[in-house]
Amino acid sequence: MFYIYCPYCEEYREEEEFHPKGEAHIARPEDPDNCTDEEWGDYLFFRKNPRGVHHELWVHAAGCRKFFNVTRDTQSYRIYESYKIGEQPSVSA
């Protein structure tokens, strides 16, 4: 059970208010029409899925409904930080 800090509400709330939305910082290819199949497949389907520190997207679904990022360890489940969209994480693997 996570206790997650929403950087927009500036409060800790229980996990049930949030939904995980997968890996963060995935940039859409600049020029999709000229992507190779390899590049487009990588963008759509291939994720880092690390065993350890993971940057991921969450949405405060039953709160402010805003998206934000969380740095979390996928092995220990420890949460290091929450940060707003557009910001960079301070903790990395």
Added chain:
Amino acid sequence: MQKYSGFGLLKHALSHHENWQRVWRNPKPKPRYDVIIVGGGGHGLATAYYLASVHGITNVAVLEKGYLGGGNTGRNTTIVRSNYLWDESAHLYEHALKLWEGLSQELNYNVMFSQRGVLNLGHTLQDMRDIQRRVSANRLNGIDSEVLDTQQVQELVPVMDCSPNARYPILGSSWQPRAGVARHDAVAWGYARAADALGVDMLQQCEVTDLLVEDGTVTGVETRQHGTIKAGKVGCVVAGNSGVLAKMAGFRLPIESHPLQALVSEPIKPVLDTVVMSNQVHGYISQSDKGDLVIGAGIDGYNGYGQRGSYPTIEHTVQAIVEMFPIFSRVRMNRQWGGIVDTCPDACPIISATPVENLFFNCGWGTGGFKATPGSGHVFAETLARGEASELAKPFSMFRFHDGALIDEHGAAGVAH
């Protein structure tokens, strides 16, 4: 291998059951094997068994970092069925179901495969249309499948709330009579024992720390406990940790690891003699021969390797069960646990060659791998023996995520993911 039989049981009773042969050896690793299987779960052990029994390749080792069958093989809800929508997966799971039907005899080990049927309930008109479509597709593929109405469902499961007053009333169901459940541990033990008898080495507590790749070809593995072990071919069957092994070999897989939780109740008297699954209220339940209710539902949405999940997920699971079975509302839960499932974007497995020569992966089974154990091992053994994908495995190449030939079973199978 000492053959198990009723007569043998009597004979060993005379010596107070003290002289049974060990179920498998505990061998010293050889410096080189023709094939190394990484991962000693059901799928890996089945692969080793069929390599030896069908393809005559017996210089094989199964490397397991923990103990045999200690991962998802021992953590699932043991449901076996083959009523998948698309041809590719229907053929694969039906191949597995046919192997299940003769498995106890073939292995000389009682895997307690019980064909008690599986119900996939429909609660909305759209559910029922999807069920009609899936049942029709199943029948065209030669898989036993029927559509039942509410009355027929109620007759099969008298304790279920089939009244029109339910919050999500049951409008009908698909029914596969040949489906059922099996004893999960026995499957791992049975395959391990049979493979061991054919000369396969089971190396437990042997963790692979690196895959050795020279000039784009795999040559062996590095292990924490036994150093370097050389291999002609390497097959990785490591479920949730597939991405970690792929990284060692220098490529990526389209797999994300999630916790999937399950729970069992205290043992109660026989009350449910089939398997009930519902995609809509999202839960599935059966009763084991021991009497405990075996309950599961969806994954925890976040990535995780911790073999544990969150309490809200358990609450949602139990809510779904009580919605369908108000009679179970006061049954106490005995144990709860989590496994790490390797989910693919199209909810279908990867049985595939890789960018590295002689390295093969069998993974991505996600939340539904147990039912496929014999079929998965059978086609992966053929893939390893031939050095290229077998007929049934061909559509499940890892390269489908680049060429776009996905097999979109998500939701299509009527499964509770």
